[in-house]
């Protein structure tokens with residue numbers, strides 16, 4: 001048993017709640033494309049605050065959407081969000097605790113029927129054996145059912161290349177350090193296995209065909225709405241916090257970040273009017289023959 005989990009989901013729950021609200025428009029766009037008129041059972045695995053579960057429910061005329069997460073605090077947030085946003089009795093939206101792939105058999109039994117759509121966003125990459133997770137999720141599908149994985153894409157950018165503190169390229173070096181941290185985090189998961197191929201191949205190895213990918217540009221130019229602005233400030237704060245003890249950032253970069261993230265400093269990022277959000281998000285889709 002790992003006494004010190006690499007990611008503390010309880011700590012991150014408020015950010016997942018913000019993300020579910022902030023990404024509402026993106027979820028609706030993707031759900032509109034993914035949900036078919038005959039879909040009656042959809043599952044959002046590693047649901048966070050259930051943002052996508054709710055978007056999928058909005059696209060269904062009747063049936064059931066099950067938001068699944070392994071972590072109790074996250075699931076509580078998902079339940080609160082569902083309670084606050086959902087009241088249409090034609091589509092039932094519920095939250096359920098299960099860890100993928102360990103609890104897949106129990107989850108299949110609780111679902112009681114094969115799923116028309118399984119969605120997993122930024123969840124499978126936290127599982128020690130990602131291929132086992134993808135295969136487990138594919139096993140929840142009915143024939144013709146679709147597994148959609150929102151994974152990969154491009155890292156988010158929020159800051160100008162030169163913020164006037166330290167050396168230019170601060171955010172790119174932070175993203176590179178985050179990538180190293182992520183590799184170390186994955187290697188440190190108990191029974192971690194590498195998956196030396198892409199998500200489309202993982203879907204194929206899970207027996208799905210055809211497999212396609214769609215990538216959307218996520219662009220929010222300045223001035224940012226408050227909820228996005230908060231996330232833009234929190235994202236580097238979380239990453240820099242992780243880097244303090246890893247040695248993955250230079251002392252010069254850490255000093256610059258310390259000032260940029262300090263609301264009492266005259267260079268605080270929160271006072272800038274040129275913050276933006278730019279990223280690309282990929283959704284990989286496989287169909288069960």
Ligand SMILES: C[S@@+](CC[C@H](N)C(=O)[O-])C[C@H]1O[C@@H](n2cnc3c(N)ncnc32)[C@H](O)[C@@H]1O
Pocket residue numbers: 009016019020045046047048049068069070071074098099100101120121122123126127
């Ligand atoms: C980065 S968050 C993504 C949340 C949400 N899907 C989103 O895109 O905003 C990853 C989520 O996966 C959940 N999770 C991590 N490992 C899991 C597992 N083995 N089974 C189910 N959920 C898991 C975490 O609790 C967390 O809610």
